[in-house]
Structures are given as C-alpha cells and as structure tokens.
Amino acid sequence: xxxxxxxxxxxxxxxxxxxxxxxxxxxxxxxxxxxxxxxxxxxxxxxxxxxxxxxxxxxxxxxxxxxxxxxxxxxxxxxxxxxxxxxxxxxxxxxxxxxxxxxxxxxxxxxxxxxxxxxxxxxxxxxxxxxxxxxxxxxxxxxxxxxxxxxxxxxxxxxxxxxxxxxxxxxxxxxxxxxxxxxxxxxxxxxxxxxxxxxxxxxxxxxxxxxxxxxxxxxxxxxxxxxxxxxxxxxxxxxxxxxxxxxxxxxxxxxxxxxxxxxxxxxxxxxxxxxxxxxxxxx
Numbered sequence: 001x002x003x004x005x006x007x008x009x010x011x012x013x014x015x016x017x018x019x020x021x022x023x024x025x026x027x028x029x030x031x032x033x034x035x036x037x038x039x040x041x042x043x044x045x046x047x048x049x050x051x052x053x054x055x056x057x058x059x060x061x062x063x064x065x066x067x068x069x070x071x072x073x074x075x076x077x078x079x080x081x082x083x084x085x086x087x088x089x090x091x092x093x094x095x096x097x098x099x100x101x102x103x104x105x106x107x108x109x110x111x112x113x114x115x116x117x118x119x120x121x122x123x124x125x126x127x128x129x130x131x132x133x134x135x136x137x138x139x140x141x142x143x144x145x146x147x148x149x150x151x152x153x154x155x156x157x158x159x160x161x162x163x164x165x166x167x168x169x170x171x172x173x174x175x176x177x178x179x180x181x182x183x184x185x186x187x188x189x190x191x192x193x194x195x196x197x198x199x200x201x202x203x204x205x206x207x208x209x210x211x212x213x214x215x216x217x218x219x220x221x222x223x224x225x226x227x228x229x230x231x232x233x234x235x236x237x238x239x240x241x242x243x244x245x246x247x248x249x250x251x252x253x254x255x256x257x258x259x260x261x262x263x264x265x266x267x268x269x270x271x272x273x274x275x276x277x278x279x280x281x282x283x
Contacts, residue, residue: 048251050119060097062088063113064123065106070221070276071124071241074103083276087141088122090268091259110135113244119252121244131244136253140240141260141269142216146178147231149212149219151204152281156211158233163188168200168209175200175213178236204229215239224278 054060064084066072072082080101092099102118109121113135126144127137150156156165159182169176171193179191192209194200197218203209205227212229219231243260245252263269 048249050246050249051251051255054095054097054119054252058097059100060088060092060095060120061100061102061118062092063102063104063109063118063121064088065109066101066103067106068124083142083272084122084124086272086275087263090263090272091256094259094262095255110244113246116246119245119249120256124241125244127240127242134247135244136247136249138243138245138253138256139260140242142241142273143235143238144215144217144241145235145239146175146213146237147216147219147235148233149201149204149214149229149231150210152228152230152283154210154232156232159187159236162211165210166190166192166208168192168194168203168212170197170200170214171195173197174215174237174239178213201227201229220273220277220280223280228281230281230283 064072064080066074066080066082068082070082071084072080075081080103085099085101088099088101102112104112106123109118109123109125110131112118113121124142124144127140131137148156148159148162156162162182167179167182167189169179169191176191176193179189182189183191192203194203197214200209200212200214201218201222204212213236216231216235219229222229243256245256260269
C-alpha cells in the first residue's frame with residue numbers, strides 16, 4: 001500500500017468518524033427535546049428554571065430553621081412565625097405566589113438549596129463571599145453586626161468620641177474583638193468585660209459603662225423590651241443577613257433584589273422590624 005493511499009484512507013476514516021459523531025449528537029439532542037420532562041428553554045443560556053417552576057406551581061419554597069426568634073420560630077400551634085416568615089410571605093404575595101415554609105436544620109439549608117428541595121433560603125443567613133460561586137445572594141435586608149450603643153441623651157456620637165470612656169463588651173465576643181481592635185488603634189478606652197450580653201446592657205443601664213459594643217439583634221431585642229439605649233454610627237463589624245437562591249436563578253435573584261428595594265422605600269422593612277423587635281427609643 002502506497003503512502004499516498006494510506007493517507008487518503010486515514011482522512012476518509014477521520015471524516016466518517018466525525019460524521020458519525022455528529023449524527024449521534026443530533027439524535028441525542030432530538031431525544032432530549034422530545035422528552036416531556038425536559039423544557040427546551042432550560043437549555044438556553046440565562047434561562048431561570050427555578051423562577052419558571054415557581055410560576056408553574058404557584059409556590060415559592062422557602063427554607064428556614066425555625067429556632068432563631070424573632071426571625072423564625074414555631075408558635076404554640078407549631079406554625080412558623082417571625083420576621084423572616086412575614087418577609088417571605090409579603091415577597092411571595094408581590095409576585096402573585098404563596099410562600100411555603102420548609103423547616104429544617106440550619107446546617108442543611110444550603111445543601112437543600114443545591115439539591116433543589118427549596119427555591120431560596122430566608123433564615124437570618126449571614127452573607128458569605130466564599131459561597132458566591134454556588135449561590136446567588138440578595139442585597140442585605142438586616143444588619144446584625146456590631147453596633148456602638150449608648151444611653152439615650154449621651155454625648156457620645158461615634159467611635160471618635162470614645163476617648164477616656166468605659167465600654168462594656170461580652171467576653172470573647174465579636175464586640176470584645178472590636179473593642180480590642182479600637183484599643184490597638186490608639187482609642188483610649190477601658191473595656192468592661194462581662195460574661196453575657198445581658199450584663200453588657202446592664203452595665204450600660206447602671207452607669208458602669210459609658211458605651212457598649214454589641215450585636216444589633218441583641219440591641220434591638222433590648223430596645224423592644226424598653227431599654228433606653230440607641231445605636232450611634234454605622235456597624236463597626238458588619239454581619240448582613242441576605243436571601244440565598246440557586247446561582248443560576250437570575251430571574252428570581254432580580255425579583256428578590258427589586259422587591260427588597262421597594263420594601264425599603266415604602267416602609268415595609270421598617271414595619272417588619274418594629275413588629276418583631278418593637279420600636280427603638282427616640283434619640
């Protein structure tokens with residue numbers, strides 16, 4: 001067999017193999033598109049199958065761990081109640097849907113989202129930038145981070161006014177870490193370290209401390225019980241709560257972001273916070 005003939009035969013075999021592969025691929029695609037279980041639109045880039053499934057069933061499946069009041073808990077009848085429950089239901093109603101609350105352990109929430117057992121997580125979920133490859137996160141809807149709290153009427157308006165003052169913190173907490181950081185940055189403060197958040201607020205109320213560094217959830221709960229303390233300045237260590245959805249759920253993500261913005265502007269978020277935490281004291 002001549003070298004020229006051998007090369008021609010190899011070229012023919014290569015073309016035949018390519019053609020056979022193309023026929024197999026086209027046939028497989030035809031089978032997929034013909035299957036009633038597959039929506040051909042789901043193969044298009046940017047298509048949001050999660051949003052489409054929600055519209056089809058009329059339900060937004062929301063995962064949450066009902067063990068963190070006032071955001072989510074179970075009432076005496078075993079029904080979910082709380083800030084996040086009301087938020088989910090108000091958002092679903094905006095889209096013409098119902099919110100189905102799917103209760104589960106906190107550590108199972110993101111796994112359930114990946115497994116398509118729920119459509120979103122609304123469960124006092126802190127934003128985690130390490131998870132952005134797998135999940136789509138909403139804008140923050142509640143800041144749970146460390147706030148500088150002072151008694152109503154205090155002349156301390158921000159951290160720059162803390163020099164020479166005592167600051168209560170819970171030993172080993174994030175507030176304690178922020179206080180130590182402020183001292184390293186040459187803020188002349190004396191830390192009053194106590195075992196519990198309740199004792200932090202008690203130190204503030206009884207004058208044992210001039211200010212406190214405490215998480216915003218604990219602070220808002222205390223305000224709801226009548227504590228005459230207010231937060232001044234921005235969060236010193238941010239811990240925003242967000243809503244998580246599948247990474248490919250672009251339409252759902254846009255709807256969540258737009259609805260949260262609208263709720264901020266029309267007062268719904270303020271209403272929910274006051275309902276579940278109580279009104280903050282007047283400055």
